[in-house]
Amino acid sequence: GENVEQHPSTLSVQEGDSAVIKCTYSDSASNYFPWYKQELGKRPQLIIDIRSNVGEKKDQRIAVTLNKTAKHFSLHITETQPEDSAVYFCAARRRNYGQNFVFGPGTRLSVLP
Amino acid sequence: DAGVIQSPRHEVTEMGQEVTLRCKPISGHDYLFWYRQTMMRGLELLIYFNNNVPIDDSGMPEDRFSAKMPNASFSTLKIQPSEPRDSAVYFCASSLGTGGTYNSPLHFGNGTRLTVT
Numbered sequence: 001g002e003n004v005e006q007h008p009s010t011l012s013v014q015e016g017d018s019a020v021i022k023c024t025y026s027d028s029a030s031n032y033f034p035w036y037k038q039e040l041g042k043r044p045q046l047i048i049d050i051r052s053n054v055g056e057k058k059d060q061r062i063a064v065t066l067n068k069t070a071k072h073f074s075l076h077i078t079e080t081q082p083e084d085s086a087v088y089f090c091a092a093r094r095r096n097y098g099q100n101f102v103f104g105p106g107t108r109l110s111v112l113p
Numbered sequence: 114d115a116g117v118i119q120s121p122r123h124e125v126t127e128m129g130q131e132v133t134l135r136c137k138p139i140s141g142h143d144y145l146f147w148y149r150q151t152m153m154r155g156l157e158l159l160i161y162f163n164n165n166v167p168i169d170d171s172g173m174p175e176d177r178f179s180a181k182m183p184n185a186s187f188s189t190l191k192i193q194p195s196e197p198r199d200s201a202v203y204f205c206a207s208s209l210g211t212g213g214t215y216n217s218p219l220h221f222g223n224g225t226r227l228t229v230t
Contacts, residue, residue, distance in 0.1 A: 034218050043204060043221040044156075089156065091219070099144065099210055100169060101219050103156045 002027035004092050006104030013080050014112050021107045023090035024072040030092040033073050034101075035064060038087045047088075048075070080111045117222035119205050125228045131193040134225045136205030137186055146219065147180055147190050148204040156204075162188065163210070174199075195229045202226050 003026040013019050025033075031052040036044035050057045050064045050073065057064050061080075066073040077084055090104040118137040126132055138145045146161040160170040165182045173180070177196070182188040192199055202224045209217040 032217065036219075036221075043223050045221070046218045049218055093217070099163070099217075100158060100161060101146070101208075102158075105155045 002030060002092055002094060002100070002102040004090060004102050004104040006090050006107055008107060009105065010108045010110070012110045012112060015080060015082060017080055019075075019077045019080055019084070019109055019111075021075045021088055021090070021109070022072060023074070023092075023104050024070075025092040025102075026071065027092065027094055027102075028071070029094040030102075032093040033064070033066060034091050034093075035075050036089045036091065036103075038089065038106075040086075044089060077109075080109075082111050082113055085109055085111045117205055117207050117220050119203075119222035119225055121225060122223060123226045123228075125230065126195055127230055128196055129194040130229075131191065132195045132199075132227060132229075134190040134203050134205075134227070136188045136190070136222060138188070138205070138207030139220055140186065141209070142207035142220070143185075143210055144208045145182060145188050146206045146208070147188070148206065148221075150202045150204060150224070159190070159203075192227075195227075197229045200227055200229050 006023045034049035037047045038044040048062050048064050050066050061078045063076040087106045087108050089106050091101045093101045120135045143164050147159040149157045159172045160180045162182045180190045204221050204224045206219045206221045208219045
């Protein structure tokens with residue numbers, strides 16, 4: 001089955017700096033890759049996603065890149081702000097039977113003022 | 114739409130008692146997922162349904178856990194008997210099936226925080 005790895009597990013950056021979180025997946029049948037942000041005590045919420053027919057997608061300060069050949073995708077946050085502090089999860093979903101979402105273990109991002 | 118609705122938000126029970134968690138998915142979504150989240154194990158998939166049919170329950174810890182989806186708008190996760198190690202946040206989530214060119218993100222409910230003493 002699918003396996004998603006995520007690095008780093010914790011990340012501290014100064015306010016205004018950039019943050020990058022990387023994920024790798026194992027199942028070549030996966031074709032959809034969302035990223036979720038989870039604040040303390042709250043539910044995971046979608047912040048950006050990408051399909052396998054696209055190499056990069058950007059939404060204001062957030063961008064995601066995908067390398068299908070290497071089976072890895074990354075989240076980039078620019079001009080970080082204290083409210084970006086949260087746990088971030090990547091996930092992969094396959095297009096065939098068994099359309100499960102497999103999540104990475106999460107990255108705890110701390111943005112220091 | 115009100116999103117995925119879970120109840121109760123918090124549940125405190127004693128070991129050995131039966132616990133039932135409830136979920137109403139987003140209308141029109143044909144996939145429903147139950148996840149458990151703990152600090153040690155992160156987000157674990159317990160079971161998921163497609164069109165009310167269980168597809169994969171390999172994540173259900175043991176026979177004490179059971180899940181049902183009697184119709185497209187309701188699902189339950191039951192633990193009987195409950196144990197302290199079941200303490201966690203249980204999330205229900207729903208999605209459309211993926212296909213074509215559209216994206217099908219997972220929408221989470223607010224979760225049920227279960228404490229078993």
